[in-house]
Amino acid sequence: MDELVRIVPYFGTHNPKVARAIVLALILVAPILALGIGPAWVRILDFALLYVMLAVGLNLVVGFAGLLDLGYIAFYAVGAYTWAFLASPHFGVHLPFWIVLPLGAGFAALAGVILGFPVLRLRGDYLAIVTLGFGEIVRIFMNNLNHPINITNGPQGINMLDSLHIFGWDVSRRIVITDSFSINSLLLYYYVFLAFVTLSVILVQRLQVSRIGRAWAAIRDDDLAAKAVGINVRNCKLLAFAMGATFGGVAGGLFGAFQGFVSPESFSLMESIIVLAMVVFGGMGNIGGVIIGALLLSWLPEVLRSYAVPMQTALFGQVLLDPEILRMLVYALALIFMMLLRPSGLMPAHSRYSRPDLVLANKRVGP
C-alpha cells in the first residue's frame, strides 16, 4: 500500500494521506469507470486482479526467496482443475467454494512441496529449468489424462464449472435493484477478487517482515551464510515453494469459477513467463512494484489490442501485427529491457527491506 501511495504524483511525497485516499478511491471506482467504456474492460480488470494474485505469489518465491520458478503456472492449473473436478457437472460433484478453494490451495501447496523436495539442492539456473519441466509435465498430464479413464477431459478441457457462490449468493448473477438499475456480475467479481487480493497482499506483507521472511531474504542473498547463522535452508525454501503455490492454487480456483471453463491451453509455458515478466517488470521482491507490474502488463496489451488494430487499418489499410503478437512483443521486450536497463524493476525493492525491523518502525535506512 505504501509503495502504491508513493507513486501518486505530488501528493505521494507531500501529503500521503490524500494520496492514500486517491489510491483507495481509484481501486474502488476503477471497475465502474471501466464499465463506462465497456464490459470487456471490467473483464480485463478482473483478470488483472487474478494476475496480481499470481504475481504476488510468484514474487514470494522469486523475489523473497530468490528461487526462479518457471513452472509456476502449474500451481494455478492445480487450483483451477481442483475447482473443475469438485464443482462442475464433469464428475457431478458440486461442493461450495469454502471447501473447494482451500482444497485447491492445499493441493497446490502439496504440488509445491513435491516439486520442491527433490530440486531445492539445485543451483539457481538448473532449478529454473527443472521447474519449467515440471510445468510441462503437469500440462502433458492434463492433456492426456482422458484415457483410459477420463479424468481431465484432455485438450477439450472441462466446461460449465460452477460459479462462485458465497453463502448462497451467486456472484455470477447480476444484482437487480430496479428494472433500470442492476449491478453487473463482472463488477461483483471485481470486488470479490479485490477482497482476495487484499487479503493476499496483507498476508504477504506480514510474511515478508516475519521471521520466515527475513530467513528468505537471508537465503536469497547468500544461502551459505544463512545456513551458517542457523537457518534451516531446506525447510525455508520448501516453505517458500509451498506458500507461493498456495497463492497460485487460490487464484486458479477463482479463475475456474470466473471463466467457467478450464483447458490445458490456459496453462502453457507462456503463461508462466508472463507472470514472471510481471514480477521482473515491477521489481522483484517489492510487493507494490509487483502489483503495479501485474496491472500494467495485463492492461497494456489489452490497450494495444483495442487501439493497434484500428490504428493499423487507418495507417496501412491492413492489420500487420495482430494483437496477440503485440501482446507477446510487450512481454518479451519487458523481460529483455528490464534486465538490461533496470534489472531491479520499475520500483526496486529498497535496501531497507533487508532491515524489516525498521520497516515496521517506518523509518528509512541510509541516505
Added chain:
Amino acid sequence: METLLQQIINGLVVGSMYALVALGYTMVYGILGLINFAHGDILMIGALVALQAITFAQHTWPHLGALPTLAFGLVVAVPVSMLMGYVIERAAYRRLRNAPRLAPLITAIGVSFLLQTIAMIVWGRNYYSFPQLISTTPLQPVKGVYIAPVQIVILIVSAVLMAALIVLVNKTRIGRAMRATAENHRIASLMGVDANAIISLTFVIGSGLAAIAGVMIASNYGIAHSTMGTLPGLKAFTAAVLGGIGNLGGAMLGGILLGLVESIGAGYIEQFSFGFFNSSYQDIFAFVILGVVLVFRPTGLLGERVADRA
C-alpha cells in the same frame, strides 16, 4: 525384436539431432555459465529461413534438382542464424556477463520469446509443410525395420559435423583459445586470447549447428512453424545436462541416449503401464530424466565435479 530395432534406429536419428542442438547449449554454458534459452528458437529461425530460401530456389531455378536446392537453403539459413547468434550475444548477453546469475537467464527467456514473436510477425502462426527434398520413402534393410534416406543423411551429416567440431576444439589454435576461455576468460585474455571474440565465435558456431539441426528436424517431420524450437530446445538442454554440461562428448552422448530412451520408452510405455500411459506421454521422458539426473548426479554422466559457486 523388429520393434526394438526400429525404435533404436528412430532413437539414433532423433538423438543425433538433439546432440547437434545440445552442442550449442553446452559450448555456451561451458564458456559463460549461461543457459542460452534462445538456442531452440535459433533452430526455428534456421528452419524457417531455409524454407524461405528453398521456396525461392524452387521458383527461380525449377530445374536445380533436390540436393542443390537443399544446399542453397542451408547456405542461406546457416549464416542468417549465425548472425542472429552473434547479435543476440552482443546485444543481450554481453552487458550482463558480470550480473547475478538469474539476470542473463531471464534475458535469455525474453530473447527466446522475442525470436518467436519475430517469427510470427514474418511468417505468421501457420504450420508450413517443409519440402522433403531427400526421399522419405522408407527403405527396408531388414525385414520389418524401416529407415528413410533422409534419416540416413541426418545420421551421416550429424556424425561429420560432430567430428569436425571435436577436431576444431581439440586440435586447432582457435579450439585451444576456446578451451582456455572456458577455463577462465580473465586469464585467457591475459595470455593474449581475445575472449570476447571467442565468446562470439562460440555463439556463431552453436547457432550454425542449430540451424542445420533445424533444417534436419523440419525435413524429417516435413513441417516448420514459429514455435517448433521450444521443445527440441528443452530436450537438447536435457541432453546436454545428461551428458554433463560444458562437455562436448557429453552433449553428444546425452543427445543419443535421450533419443534412444525417448523412442524406446514411447514404443514400450503402453505395454509396461498396462495401457494406462501411451505414446502421447513421450515428451515426459526428457523432463523426468532431467529432474532425476540433476538431483542425483548434477554433473551429468561425463561432467567433472564443479564448485557450487564461483
